[in-house]
Amino acid sequence: MSREAVFLAERAISVNNVQMAYGAAKVLKGVSLAIDKGEVLAIIGPSGSGKSTLLRMLIGLSKPTGGSIFINGRQVDSFSEKEWNRLRKSMGMVFQYSALFDSMTVGDNVAFGLRQHTDKTNEEILSIVEKTLETIGLAGYSGYMPGQLSGGMKKRVSLARAIATTPEILLYDEPTAGLDPVVADVINNLMLETKKRMKVTSVLVTHDMYSAFMVADRIAMIHEGLIIAEGTPAEILKCEHEIVKTFIHKAMPPGGIINEQ
Amino acid sequence: MGKIAARVGRWVMNKSAGTGSVAILFWQALVSFPDVSIRETIKQMTKLGVDSLPIVVVTTTAAGMVFAVQTAQEFAKLGASDSVGAIVTIAMGRELVPILSGVVVAGRVGAAITAEIGSMKVTEQIDALRVMAVSPAVYLVAPRILACVLMLPVLGIFANVVGSWGGYFVAHAYAGVTSYSYLNSIKVFCVPFDIVGGLIKCMFFGCIVATVGCHKGLNAVSGAEGVGIATTGSVVLSIIMIFITNYFLSVLLYV
Numbered sequence: 001m002s003r004e005a006v007f008l009a010e011r012a013i014s015v016n017n018v019q020m021a022y023g024a025a026k027v028l029k030g031v032s033l034a035i036d037k038g039e040v041l042a043i044i045g046p047s048g049s050g051k052s053t054l055l056r057m058l059i060g061l062s063k064p065t066g067g068s069i070f071i072n073g074r075q076v077d078s079f080s081e082k083e084w085n086r087l088r089k090s091m092g093m094v095f096q097y098s099a100l101f102d103s104m105t106v107g108d109n110v111a112f113g114l115r116q117h118t119d120k121t122n123e124e125i126l127s128i129v130e131k132t133l134e135t136i137g138l139a140g141y142s143g144y145m146p147g148q149l150s151g152g153m154k155k156r157v158s159l160a161r162a163i164a165t166t167p168e169i170l171l172y173d174e175p176t177a178g179l180d181p182v183v184a185d186v187i188n189n190l191m192l193e194t195k196k197r198m199k200v201t202s203v204l205v206t207h208d209m210y211s212a213f214m215v216a217d218r219i220a221m222i223h224e225g226l227i228i229a230e231g232t233p234a235e236i237l238k239c240e241h242e243i244v245k246t247f248i249h250k251a252m253p254p255g256g257i258i259n260e261q
Numbered sequence: 262m263g264k265i266a267a268r269v270g271r272w273v274m275n276k277s278a279g280t281g282s283v284a285i286l287f288w289q290a291l292v293s294f295p296d297v298s299i300r301e302t303i304k305q306m307t308k309l310g311v312d313s314l315p316i317v318v319v320t321t322t323a324a325g326m327v328f329a330v331q332t333a334q335e336f337a338k339l340g341a342s343d344s345v346g347a348i349v350t351i352a353m354g355r356e357l358v359p360i361l362s363g364v365v366v367a368g369r370v371g372a373a374i375t376a377e378i379g380s381m382k383v384t385e386q387i388d389a390l391r392v393m394a395v396s397p398a399v400y401l402v403a404p405r406i407l408a409c410v411l412m413l414p415v416l417g418i419f420a421n422v423v424g425s426w427g428g429y430f431v432a433h434a435y436a437g438v439t440s441y442s443y444l445n446s447i448k449v450f451c452v453p454f455d456i457v458g459g460l461i462k463c464m465f466f467g468c469i470v471a472t473v474g475c476h477k478g479l480n481a482v483s484g485a486e487g488v489g490i491a492t493t494g495s496v497v498l499s500i501i502m503i504f505i506t507n508y509f510l511s512v513l514l515y516v
């Protein structure tokens with residue numbers, strides 16, 4: 001193995017010069033990132049910059065038009081759906097718009113992965129479901145249909161569904177968007193706890209700077225299809241790049257958010 | 262004339278574009294039949310039966326009646342009112358029942374399948390399935406195909422019975438055909454294959470409706486509008502494919 005390949009194999013996820021184009025529109029123009037096992041990487045960036053697109057590639061929902069992606073040392077961008085399915089059993093994803101199965105109850109949504117891929121008894125599954133719903137503050141909701149929940153509640157069920165199978169890699173697409181500050185904090189703490197307890201490797205796409213700075217070990221900022229800054233939260237705060245500065249200071253103005261005039 | 266033909270040709274080609282990917286989807290579902298969930302299949306069969314039995318019964322009864330209206334009087338004039346029963350039964354069994362059931366199921370069940378799967382597609386539920394390592398072909402497509410293939414012949418049996426009854430009532434009312442002569446002509450002139458062949462056609466049509474329905478749903482483009490377009494597209498393509506397939510099946514089974 002070449003030195004570079006050894007390097008890649010040690011990373012949980014590595015993304016090398018990945019490009020994505022929809023027709024003539026280049027959404028990603030060469031993105032490179034590496035994430036260690038057990039690390040949380042936050043990807044921030046303006047709307048439409050390609051964050052969801054990048055996340056979808058990491059779990060095989062779309063194929064990059066250029067570059068390569070390695071997960072646990074294996075090149076996955078040329079995987080067949082069958083190979084992906086083997087890998088996906090150890091992965092989880094929280095969708096930006098929840099994507100709950102709306103013909104199933106909340107409980108069945110959360111139980112879905114366990115029922116499909118484990119031979120746990122129904123009692124074991126139900127107790128896992130109940131416990132998971134409790135951690136996201138929705139104990140007692142397992143009989144509800146997704147249509148009966150608010151947007152924020154759906155988001156949390158989506159999170160419960162993703163963590164119920166205790167995956168090794170978790171992809172979060174704006175898990176705190178649309179949540180009130182208290183519940184957002186519950187989710188942030190849950191992500192921190194998940195990382196500590198289960199050594200989960202996580203990629204967190206978010207607009208919520210508070211969440212990014214609280215949960216992430218490293219932050220990368222994507223802008224017009226390129227990574228323009230990457231580093232620990234402290235490094236990102238000190239970053240001199242104009243776009244990064246503006247983006248972060250708009251979200252967290254140094255003088256506070258009260259407009260005194 | 263040539264221009265119109267070219268236009269029609271292009272329209273048919275456009276409507277049936279994607280037949281290749283329909284075939285691929287069918288193949289994916291076919292190889293996954295060993296893993297198909299029996300529970301899900303039975304659920305789909307129940308839904309399909311309940312949804313379409315009333316419409317199939319109404320349309321095929323009416324078809325049997327109207328067929329008898331057109332034949333009974335003419336045959337009576339020719340002194341052949343003794344063969345009306347057989348004529349109605351053969352026409353129903355071989356052609357009208359499978360075609361009408363197929364079309365009705367395409368409109369009722371095929372549209373519902375596309376709308377359901379299409380809305381799952383545009384709300385990323387299909388992606389959620391894939392992310393959870395569940396193949397939509399196994400989980401969604403295979404049970405629906407199996408349910409339609411098994412259930413359409415069952416509907417066909419009902420349709421044959423009510424269609425034949427409808428024909429009898431009309432033949433009796435307009436041409437004084439007795440129940441004895443109606444049944445007797447069926448006994449003398451019909452063979453079981455007049456019905457069985459039609460039921461075999463039903464299985465093919467069920468397969469077409471489910472596969473096309475799923476395919477159009479899985480390829481719906483985002484937005485509520487996309488689901489609407491996919492749904493109409495599904496019904497149109499199913500009906501076209503049913504009629505074309507019917508011609509070849511008729512030649513294969515009855516010539």
Ligand SMILES: Nc1ncnc2c1ncn2[C@@H]1O[C@H](COP(=O)(O)OP(=O)(O)OP(=O)(O)O)[C@@H](O)[C@H]1O
Nearest residue numbers: 022025027045046047048049050051052053054096
């Ligand atoms: N299926 C698609 N076909 C064509 N263009 C697409 C498709 N999906 C995404 N795009 C385009 O790719 C770009 C990036 O989209 P993406 O959803 O990745 O943005 P994002 O960074 O997640 O934005 P947001 O923060 O609003 O969720 C957008 O300009 C979008 O129009």
Ligand SMILES: [Mg+2]
Nearest residue numbers: 051052053096
């Ligand atoms: Mg997004």
